[in-house]
Amino acid sequence: MPPPKALVVPALKRHTATVIVAHGLGDSGAGWIFLAENWRRRNKFEEVSFVFPSAPVIPITINMGMSMPGWYDIKSLSDLASREEDETGILKSRDYFHSLIAGEIEKGIPASRIVLGGFSQGGAMALLSGVTAPQKLGGIFGLSCYLLLSKKLQELLPADNPNKETPIFMGHGDIDPVVDHKWGKRSADELVKGGWNVDFRTYKGLQHSADPEEIDNLEAYLNGQIPPLGDEKKSETSL
DSSP: OOOOOOEEEOOSSSOOEEEEEEOOTTOOGGGGTHHHHHHHHTTOOTTEEEEEOOOOEEEOGGGTTOEEEOSSOBOOOSOTTTOOBOHHHHHHHHHHHHHHHHHHHHTTOOGGGEEEEEETHHHHHHHHHHHTOSSOOSEEEEESOOOSSGGGHHHHSOTTOTTTTSOEEEEEETTOSSSOHHHHHHHHHHHHHTTOOEEEEEETTOOSSOOHHHHHHHHHHHHHHSOOOOOHHHHHHTO
């Protein structure tokens, strides 16, 4: 069964950029729409369309096999190095995120002004889908998450590795009881070792959630990656 239709918060002005945000296990796209609402209230990112996809409902092993929204099955909460990964489910969701990116490009948005990110399981999908995307993206971010299929990452990359130079933002609470902080840090280190540019931020006293400082840092990152273009036609005619 395909994922439900994504929620979209359209740009207020000329649509020049898109930010796709993937939620965590058991959540939905609506759970992260507060990001767009927060920035809209402060007149931020008026040229950006925000896309909040929702995961399909699938059986989750750690949930005693009961179904819930998830981008892939999680079989255990053991350390990343020894965890069995749902490669089939992960790659299926990766293809879905790549299709969302392709859909934005079809609307006329350059890949260089598309940012893919997410939280927890959604952040894990954003990291993998972002670095393996066939087009060079404007940005990739992952909050409270980790790198999926790290042992197979090299074979999953496009031949030209277009996102090797794409800056990646990662944030993680130091007392996260769900996704251990060391998993996020280790994932960031693996990406750096592979040649990616990763800005990994640790937030003291933060559990498995996001806090205002982290959201402010994310806002600054997005401002740097997809700055407003303004009315280019108007500026051209005024020359």
